[in-house]
Amino acid sequence: MDEAEIDEDLPEQIRIRRAKRDALAGIGRDPYPVSLPITHSIAEVRAAHPDLPVDAHTGEIVALVGRVIFARNTGKLCFATLRAGDGSQVQAMLSLDKVGQEALDEWKEYVDLGDQVFVRGEVITSKRGELSVLADEWRMAAKALRPLPVAHKPLSEEARVRQRYVDLIVRPEAAQIARLRVQVVAALRESLTDRGFLEIETPMLQTQHGGAAARPFVTHSNALDIDLFLRIAPELFLKRAVVGGLERVFEINRNFRNEGVDSSHSPEFAMLEFYQAFADYRDMATITRSLIQHVADAVFGSQVITRIDGTEVDLSGPWDTIDLYESLSQAVGREITPNTSRAELEELCEQAGISVAPSWVPGKLVEELFEHHVLAGLQRPTFVMDYPVDTSPLVRAHRDKPGVVEKWDLYIGGFEQATGYSELVDPVVQRERLTEQAALAARGDEEAMSVDEDFLRALEHGMPPSGGVGMGIDRLLMNLTGSGIRETILFPLVRPERP
């Protein structure tokens, strides 16, 4: 296809903008100049003049760049609202008096919504009081070839996700969430570092499938000629570090799980995991609560947060703690224990309308029943304590209660926000558990872990009693902002568009 044919296919608005780009170049105005003599950011100008009276002249000359998001042209006076990436805005004014006929005509001819423009001039306020730069000069900073979507109608969710660059321009909340995420992660790092935790990086490409119950993505190393797994969790490597004497470690990084995609699940998601030697799951619950509360204080200045969607979430105070088996027993009006028979659990599942897969272990049935009967009521932050042993192969047995492990799940806003363990450190017991997992895998359970001999060898060198926590970063953002997971991840995975 030659260029003329391509031009034929382009939508009218893009053809016109291309022509403007070419025309600018034709009159010696670079539509994409390599540098511009900028003196101020829009935010700086705003901050320097917080409350000027109407029709004020400051005498201060500034030169700045912003994207044109609204334009109002009259015969001899043009207005444009310029927005910077941080969301700050200022009005540009071009009057015939100041810029002259030629510059004014060029402005009207070549500037479209979405263009980034440079203006230099005096900081003033208009007769309606709007903070403005009264230009004595303007230049194109970057000509946009595509029209901006309508600013007053919400972009469709698909367009927001597929073209986040546009979403970030037209929807301030999108940029707000992106910036919030950075602050949240920084606050977590600061908190953990202050407690003596070392941030370490462990393999994303792993030769064994372990650390969580999930189906992995598989890839291949040409050099080694072996299949590799994108990690589903960093757990087994962080524990190796603890064995080696790095007694407080954490990692904030991506995990990959080849599973469902919905409003709270993404195939790649960010996770904080941290491990502390000589701590147990109760200590880890305390730390987790103060981490999240510190994030709230640091980012929002309060533990009671008004979210972007207007709803409120209260993260303050001590959080509720409930026992998994006790709360379930209460909810179903019958005592459920780790000894409750599989038949009885299946019957309860049937009554609750839960379809039971034959591969499910009894602990899985208990967790399903718990989610069905108890979970819906959990809006306030709540630690759910003491899980079945057969669904938690990396957790140590409870010190008092037979049949359960020292594990909690933290629920906030109705979904799981974090999980914490007293880690299983006995290499003999760990080997038994992993061997059971491998047997499940051999029977076709694609989520079951394999027997990681190197990990077991590490444990055989003696791992101190330790607590560990995994916390979803995207989900923390969801709880703090009230958004779906695809809004908290800047560029979530989407199926490619067809050519």
Added chain:
RNA sequence: GCGCCGCUAGCUCAAUUGGCAGAGCAGCUGACUCUUAAUCAGCGGGUUGUAGGUUCAAGUCCUACGCGGCGUACCA
């Protein structure tokens, strides 16, 4: 995976029983020196997701496929 709903102009949406494919914003031309989603006058812009089928006639009905949303299952 399964089920339901959707896909129409650059963007957001409408189109009655199957009967001429429309609006707002954006764009183009013109007017306007204080606008704020500026206003006024005029004008363009469409392979209705793709491929088939039924019909005198399909945006609308049927089939397949693609993409998306929601629900459900698995998972954090």
